[in-house]
């Protein structure tokens with residue numbers, strides 16, 4: 334299977350704290366890699382290192398489709414095929430939903446009508462179409478998460494990173510999001526999924542890595558992780 338995304342030895346320090354410690358991960362097209370760990374384990378920092386928000390001054394490399402993207406600016410990494418959402422959604426609050434979706438494809442050579450058509454189809458898929466002309470700030474927190482997911486998918490990135498998509502989201506919307514994430518993986522994208530919702534992680538993931546204090550303490554299929562003593566200890570204590 335082609336490896337879509339890979340990190341080798343990725344490391345990030347904040348002063349004396351090693352937030353991400355020599356992390357090696359890989360995910361192939363169509364695969365969902367679940368990333369779990371207690372608060373402060375380093376999950377978001379790992380994503381920030383992968384997407385170029387943090388410079389890799391502390392070591393390690395990121396590869397997209399086998400090509401090194403380490404140290405590139407976030408917009409360059411996005412162009413190389415990595416889309417992401419944020420733990421706290423970052424929508425363009427004073428722009429309409431349609432305009433939010435058009436931002437990442439502004440440089441595409443396609444005619445406006447085609448891009449708007451795609452944006453509308455995406456909003457339809459996310460059940461936000463009736464609000465397409467509203468400002469993003471008028472959306473609920475859960476709807477903003479859907480909008481951010483829609484915006485991320487607009488350029489059709491082969492790699493998708495989701496940071497806590499279910500946090501603070503009602504179970505009905507959670508179920509809807511799970512289905513959208515499943516579709517995304519079935520469409521052949523590599524998905525990196527951070528969540529504290531272990532039920533959803535176990536349902537969606539082909540493989541899981543567990544982080545603790547920046548380090549991978551366990552890695553494997555859902556069944557390997559579920560009963561793993563190191564994971565249980567990290568979550569519950571001894």
Ligand SMILES: Nc1ncnc2c1ncn2[C@@H]1O[C@H](COP(=O)(O)OP(=O)(O)OP(=O)(O)O)[C@@H](O)[C@H]1O
Pocket residue numbers: 347350352370371372373374375376377378379420
């Ligand atoms: N910008 C920063 N400056 C200093 N320390 C930071 C910074 N960002 C994160 N940290 C520290 O790095 C560690 C990892 O944080 P991170 O946000 O990656 O954890 P997380 O696994 O995403 O946690 P959560 O589940 O709460 O979102 C924590 O100890 C945190 O305090």
Ligand SMILES: [Mg+2]
Pocket residue numbers: 376377378420
């Ligand atoms: Mg986090």
